[in-house]
Amino acid sequence: MGEIFHEDILETFLFCFLASLGIIQVAAARRGWHGLSLYGGRIQSNVNNALGAALLISSYAWYFSDPLHRNVRNIEALMSMVCLFLGILAAAAFSMLCSSLSESLRRYLRVKRASTARDKGAGPREITLTRGKAFLYRADERSPHLLVVMGEPGSGNIGLMRALLGRLPESWTAAVLQPCGFTFFRENPDPGVDPVCLTMLQELEDRGLLCPKGGVFLGLGWGANELLRSGPTLEKRYTPARMVALAPVIPDRRAGVLGDALGSNTPWDILRSISSQKPWREGAARALLRLWIPVAAICMGAATAVTVSLNLRWSVLSGVLGGLLASVWVGYFLAARRGLAGTRPGWEERALHRLSRFEFPPLTRPNAVIIVGEDSELLEEPSRGNRPFGVLNLAIWKEALRGKFLLDGSNLERLLSLLASGETADQAG
Amino acid sequence: MTSWLLDLDYTLFRWINGLAGRNVLADSAMRAFCNDHLVPFTLGFLALVLVLKGRHRADDRLNLAAAIRIFFTVALSAALMQAIIVFVHRPRPFVDHEVNLLFYKPVDWSFPSNPATATFSFFFSARLSDRRTWWWFFPPAFLMSFARVYCGVHYPGDVLAGALLALCSAYLVHRLDFLSRPFVSLALRLESRLRSALSMRE
Incomplete structure (x- = not known):
C-alpha cells in the first residue's frame, strides 16, 4: 500500500495559534477582559469581535485551502494534539504579551506627560513610613481642606491618584497613604494591631507632617474596605468631615470568589503584584x-x-x-x-472568609460607599447574602468599571463633587 | 454469533457506503467531515470556548475543571485504544471488499475507530461535566464518525466500539476523581491566585 505522508507541523501550529487567538479575542470582548485584549486599553467589543471573527474564519480558510490538509495523510494524531495544545498556549501568551506591552507604552506616555506637567508645578513629597509610603501634595501650603486617600498596597493605584489629585481644587491639600500590606490578609492577623492606615496616620502625626483632624477621608478598592473597617476609630480620633469608600471589594459568597483581576489588569500587572507579595x-x-x-x-x-x-x-x-x-x-x-x-x-479563601465574617460598623459622621456596576448585582441578589453596607449611605455607579478605568468619563467629576460637597447622584438602598 | 455480528456490520457498511457517489455535494461534505483535521481541531477549539464561555469567575472555574477532564478522557481513551489494537487486528473495509472509497487509504488497523474514539471522548466528557453546552460536541463527533463509514475507511462496528470506548473512558475519568484531581486542584489554585480582586492595579 503506497503511503504518502506529508507533515506540516509549523502550518498546523500556526493554524491552531490563529484560530485560538480569534476565540480569545471574542471571549475578551464578551467578558470585558482588558488583560487579554491585543491592543490593551478599555475593551471595545466591536473591534475585538471583528478581529476575533476575522482571525477564526481566515485561519480555517487558509489551512483547509491547502490540498495537503484535506484528503491526504498528514500530521499524526498525537502531534495534532500537541500542535493544538501549544497553539492555544501560544495564543494566550501572545494576547497577554500584547496587552501588557501596549498598556506599558500607554503608561509610559502618560507618565511622561505628567512629569512634563509636574515640572511646571510642585510635585508630591514622598515620606517613607514604617509600614508603607505617604505622598504629601501641597503640604507646605495652608489650605482649608485636607483630603486623606487610603490606597491599596504597593504601587497599584498611582494613576488613579494622579488623575484625582491633578483635578483637585487649589484650596485643597492631600495626603496619599500607600501601605506595603494590610494586616487583614496576614495568615495569622494579630487582633491587637491597629489597621495599617491608622498606624501610618499616627506616624505622620507624630512626626509633625500632617494633622488629619477634620479632613475628608477617601478609600480606594481594598483601601475602602480598610477605611470602613477603621471608621469608628477614625471618627473618634480625627472627626472627619466626610468618609468616602470608593469601590470596596465585595465578596461573592455564594460563588466563593473575590472579583476578577482580568477586568482591569494586564497579566504583567498581575505578575508584578503577585511577585511583590512573594x-x-x-x-x-x-x-x-x-x-x-x-x-x-x-x-x-x-x-x-x-x-x-x-x-x-x-x-x-x-x-x-x-x-x-x-x-x-x-x-x-x-x-x-x-x-x-x-x-x-x-x-x-482566607480573604473571603475574613471579609464574610466582617460586618462594617455604623458610622456617625457623613459617609458614602460607592459600588461599581460589576459589583452591584452582588448586593441586589439576596441569595448571595451581601448586605454588609446596610447602615451606610450607598451609591451605585452602574457604568463605572473597577480598577484603572474607575475614574474614566464623568466619574472623576462626580467623585470630586462628592468629596467637596457630599452630593452624589444615584443614591440607592 | 461473531460471524452474525460481522455480517450485520458489513451489511450496515454496504448500506451507508452505498450512498457515496450519488450526490456530488453530499460526497464533498462527507469528505470534509472525514478529514483528519477539521473535526478534531474544531472540537479542540470548542473545548477552548467551553473554558472561556462562562459569565462569572465561578462558571470559569467549573469550565476549567471540565476542560481538564476532557483532556484526561482523550488521553485515557487513546491509551485504551492502543492496548486493544495490540490484540485485535481488523483490516480496513477496502482491503477485503469492493467499496466506494472517497478518502486516502489509511495504513493502520480498522478496529476500533481512532477518530470516533477521540471525538466521542470530547462529547461524553463534556456531557458528564457540563449540563448546558455538552450538545455542541455531538454534531461534529457524529458527523465525523458517519463520514468515516460513508467514505469507506471504517465499518460501523469500528465506530460503535470507538464511541463505547470513549464512553467508558469518560465515565472512568469522572468516576475516579483521583485521576484528574491533582491537575484540577492545581489549575484552580493558580486561577484563584491570579484573578482574585487585584482591583486597582495599574
Whole structure:
C-alpha cells in the first residue's frame, strides 16, 4: 500500500495559534477582559469581535485551502494534539504579551506627560513610613481642606491618584497613604494591631507632617474596605468631615470568589503584584517545593529512561514533559498525606472568609460607599447574602468599571463633587 | 454469533457506503467531515470556548475543571485504544471488499475507530461535566464518525466500539476523581491566585 505522508507541523501550529487567538479575542470582548485584549486599553467589543471573527474564519480558510490538509495523510494524531495544545498556549501568551506591552507604552506616555506637567508645578513629597509610603501634595501650603486617600498596597493605584489629585481644587491639600500590606490578609492577623492606615496616620502625626483632624477621608478598592473597617476609630480620633469608600471589594459568597483581576489588569500587572507579595516565601509554599523538587527529578528521570528505551519520537522532550505531569500527580497525593495540599485554604479563601465574617460598623459622621456596576448585582441578589453596607449611605455607579478605568468619563467629576460637597447622584438602598 | 455480528456490520457498511457517489455535494461534505483535521481541531477549539464561555469567575472555574477532564478522557481513551489494537487486528473495509472509497487509504488497523474514539471522548466528557453546552460536541463527533463509514475507511462496528470506548473512558475519568484531581486542584489554585480582586492595579 503506497503511503504518502506529508507533515506540516509549523502550518498546523500556526493554524491552531490563529484560530485560538480569534476565540480569545471574542471571549475578551464578551467578558470585558482588558488583560487579554491585543491592543490593551478599555475593551471595545466591536473591534475585538471583528478581529476575533476575522482571525477564526481566515485561519480555517487558509489551512483547509491547502490540498495537503484535506484528503491526504498528514500530521499524526498525537502531534495534532500537541500542535493544538501549544497553539492555544501560544495564543494566550501572545494576547497577554500584547496587552501588557501596549498598556506599558500607554503608561509610559502618560507618565511622561505628567512629569512634563509636574515640572511646571510642585510635585508630591514622598515620606517613607514604617509600614508603607505617604505622598504629601501641597503640604507646605495652608489650605482649608485636607483630603486623606487610603490606597491599596504597593504601587497599584498611582494613576488613579494622579488623575484625582491633578483635578483637585487649589484650596485643597492631600495626603496619599500607600501601605506595603494590610494586616487583614496576614495568615495569622494579630487582633491587637491597629489597621495599617491608622498606624501610618499616627506616624505622620507624630512626626509633625500632617494633622488629619477634620479632613475628608477617601478609600480606594481594598483601601475602602480598610477605611470602613477603621471608621469608628477614625471618627473618634480625627472627626472627619466626610468618609468616602470608593469601590470596596465585595465578596461573592455564594460563588466563593473575590472579583476578577482580568477586568482591569494586564497579566504583567498581575505578575508584578503577585511577585511583590512573594507567595513562595510562605511556609506552606516552601514545604511544597521541598517535597515536589525531588519527586519531579525522579519522575522526569524515570519517564525519560522509558521514552529513550522505547525509542519514542522526541524521546527526551516527551520524557521530561511526561515526567513533569507525573510529578504533579504523585506530588499532590504526597502533599495531601502531609496536610500540605487539598484541604489548606488558599489566599482567596482566607480573604473571603475574613471579609464574610466582617460586618462594617455604623458610622456617625457623613459617609458614602460607592459600588461599581460589576459589583452591584452582588448586593441586589439576596441569595448571595451581601448586605454588609446596610447602615451606610450607598451609591451605585452602574457604568463605572473597577480598577484603572474607575475614574474614566464623568466619574472623576462626580467623585470630586462628592468629596467637596457630599452630593452624589444615584443614591440607592 | 461473531460471524452474525460481522455480517450485520458489513451489511450496515454496504448500506451507508452505498450512498457515496450519488450526490456530488453530499460526497464533498462527507469528505470534509472525514478529514483528519477539521473535526478534531474544531472540537479542540470548542473545548477552548467551553473554558472561556462562562459569565462569572465561578462558571470559569467549573469550565476549567471540565476542560481538564476532557483532556484526561482523550488521553485515557487513546491509551485504551492502543492496548486493544495490540490484540485485535481488523483490516480496513477496502482491503477485503469492493467499496466506494472517497478518502486516502489509511495504513493502520480498522478496529476500533481512532477518530470516533477521540471525538466521542470530547462529547461524553463534556456531557458528564457540563449540563448546558455538552450538545455542541455531538454534531461534529457524529458527523465525523458517519463520514468515516460513508467514505469507506471504517465499518460501523469500528465506530460503535470507538464511541463505547470513549464512553467508558469518560465515565472512568469522572468516576475516579483521583485521576484528574491533582491537575484540577492545581489549575484552580493558580486561577484563584491570579484573578482574585487585584482591583486597582495599574
